[in-house]
Amino acid sequence: HKRANHFLEEIRPGNLERECNEEKCSFEEAKEIFHSQEKTMEFWFSYKGLNPCSTNPCNNGGVCKIRHYSYFCICPPKFGGHNCETERLECWYKNGGCWQYCRDGDSAFHVVCSCARDYALHKDGKRCMQAAPFPCGLITASSRVPYTGWGRQCVLEPGPAPVPGSACPLQQVLLRNSRDVGFCGGSLIGRRWVLTAAHCLDLVRPQHVTLGDFDKYQREFKEQKIAVERSWTHPHYNSNNYNGDIALLYLSSAAVLNEYMIPICLPSPNLAALLSKEGRVGMVSGWGATHERGSTLHFLMKVRLPIVGLERCQRAMARLLTDGMFCAGHSTAAADACKGDSWGPFTVAHRNTWFLLGIVSWGEGCAEQGKKGVYTRVSNYIPWIKEVVE
Numbered sequence: 086h087k088r089a090n091h092f093l094e095e096i097r098p099g100n101l102e103r104e105c106n107e108e109k110c111s112f113e114e115a116k117e118i119f120h121s122q123e124k125t126m127e128f129w130f131s132y133k134g135l136n137p138c139s140t141n142p143c144n145n146g147g148v149c150k151i152r153h154y155s156y157f158c159i160c161p162p163k164f165g166g167h168n169c170e171t172e173r174l175e176c177w178y179k180n181g182g183c184w185q186y187c188r189d190g191d192s193a194f195h196v197v198c199s200c201a202r203d204y205a206l207h208k209d210g211k212r213c214m215q216a217a218p219f220p221c222g223l224i225t226a227s228s229r230v231p232y233t234g235w236g237r238q239c240v241l242e243p244g245p246a247p248v249p250g251s252a253c254p255l256q257q258v259l260l261r262n263s264r265d266v267g268f269c270g271g272s273l274i275g276r277r278w279v280l281t282a283a284h285c286l287d288l289v290r291p292q293h294v295t296l297g298d299f300d301k302y303q304r305e306f307k308e309q310k311i312a313v314e315r316s317w318t319h320p321h322y323n324s325n326n327y328n329g330d331i332a333l334l335y336l337s338s339a340a341v342l343n344e345y346m347i348p349i350c351l352p353s354p355n356l357a358a359l360l361s362k363e364g365r366v367g368m369v370s371g372w373g374a375t376h377e378r379g380s381t382l383h384f385l386m387k388v389r390l391p392i393v394g395l396e397r398c399q400r401a402m403a404r405l406l407t408d409g410m411f412c413a414g415h416s417t418a419a420a421d422a423c424k425g426d427s428w429g430p431f432t433v434a435h436r437n438t439w440f441l442l443g444i445v446s447w448g449e450g451c452a453e454q455g456k457k458g459v460y461t462r463v464s465n466y467i468p469w470i471k472e473v474v475e
Contacts, residue, residue, distance in 0.1 A: 123152065145169045176355040184213045184436040186353045201350045201438075213438070219342035221274075222350035222439040257346065258429070260291040260313075260334070267295070270370070270429025272441055273348040276339040278474055279313075281429070282444045282461065283322040283332040291316065291334060297345035307345040312337040317473050319466060328407050330446040330461045333473050349432060352440040357464030360433045361411060361442055363394040367433045369413070369445065369458070390414055390431075390458070398457050404447075409465045411443060414457035431460050 105115060112125070119125040138149035143158035147169030150157055160169035163178065174196040176187035181196035185204065188197045200206050200213035203220030207213070215223060258271040258279055269285035271294065279294055296309040314337040321329040340346060352360060370387040390413040398412035399405075406412070413431060431443035443460030 123150075143169050145172075176353075177358070180353075180356050180359045182211055183356075184211055185350070185356065185438065187355050213436070219344075219347045221348040223347070223437065257297050259295045260285060261293055261295060262289050263292045265292075270445070271334065272430040272444070273340060273346065274351060274441070274470070275348055275474065276342065277336045279334040279336065280441070280444065280463070280470070281332050281334060282446055283318045283330045284324065284327065284446070286316060286318055286332050287324055294334065294336065296340050297343075307343075309340055309346065311340060319469060326405065326407075327447045327459070327461075328409055329466075331444060331463070331466050331469075333470065349430060349441045350438055351467060351470065352442065352464050354464045354467065356435070356440065357442060357462070360435055360440060361392055361462075361464075363392055363397075365392045365433060366390065367392065367413060367431045367442060368439075369431050370429055393457050398459075401457060402459070406459065409462050410446065410459050411462050412457040412459055413443070 105118070115128055116122075116125045119128060136151070137156040138151060141149055142156065143149045143160070145161060145164045147158040147160045147164065150159060158167065158169050160166075163173050165171050165173050172182075174181045174190075176183075176189050176196055181187035181189070181198065183196065183198035185201055186199045188199065190196050198206060198211050201221050203215075203217035204213040205216040258273050259267040260269040260271055260279075260281060261267050268289055269281055269291070271279040271281035271285075273296065274280050285291070291313045293310055293312045296311065297307045313334050315335045317333045317335075319329040319331045322331070323329060342348070366389050368387055369390055393412040393414060395406055395408075395411065402412075429445060430441050431445065432439045433442050434440075441463050443463055446459050446461045448458045
């Protein structure tokens, strides 16, 4: 029976303890208590033991909420779908999951992956599979003898180490002048195209290049000597501040690709952003000096260097850095690409393939504590490279 003060209770707002915990209540009574459809539904499902959120159906950190007679998930930014089960694929985030190149599709959950020349897209739509004997950037057991892993065979820590024979077929391009003196490193990016630093062409015209070079002063059986037919310097190159320090050489005949010489892959801007995060370790190679007053090197050398954030690098440098540059180097170890002229590419491995991120541009001192080497950010110049090459 109703209590004596029932009149006061009837005009007072609904009380959850009395209406639904002490006595059975109806959905309408619960609605009076909560004044909101969402809160009423949340209570009602729980009250009747029907709460669909009790099993937490939302994946990947999604939050479950009740709506009408069902539930919905509030998903973290990188996920979608009814239960937050689908990862949003966008090229700017982890390169969309693509092994090489990524293009945003029509919806937030769709990207289109593609591969460099001489690779084929796997049926999974993500991976890139070798489709020719010597595709860019791929160093496999068959592309050199003996195979011990590029990083392990090429480098000793912490300073530069010589590169034996065909250990690093991506790197061995040397620009030479009319007297056959090697003066700059470069990277083969196609059978007739070499990418180098624009400052290399300031005073000297490259007469020819040697490919597959290891010993700078001695002709080797695996070397290819090809004349330079034409050169292009980036139109915005500034020799005072080294902005736009990038140039292209067109060779008079096509290089023969083999275990001693393969081209390096160029990254897309999204892939480059993924690969150039601070702390990522890349490989630099060349015939440059290893200390400030040292002479340039006899043999091709390589060194592993971590990428340094632009702000941190700028604090250590007197000259202004631009977004067309990036820095790499250790804080303490004396390992740096000195006298950038004869040092060449900065490469990073991703999914079994090596990509060209930078070209040695300039530095202050050499392997001095706190000082870093500065590299041209190749991905900023991809449109120009394509325009010239195509």
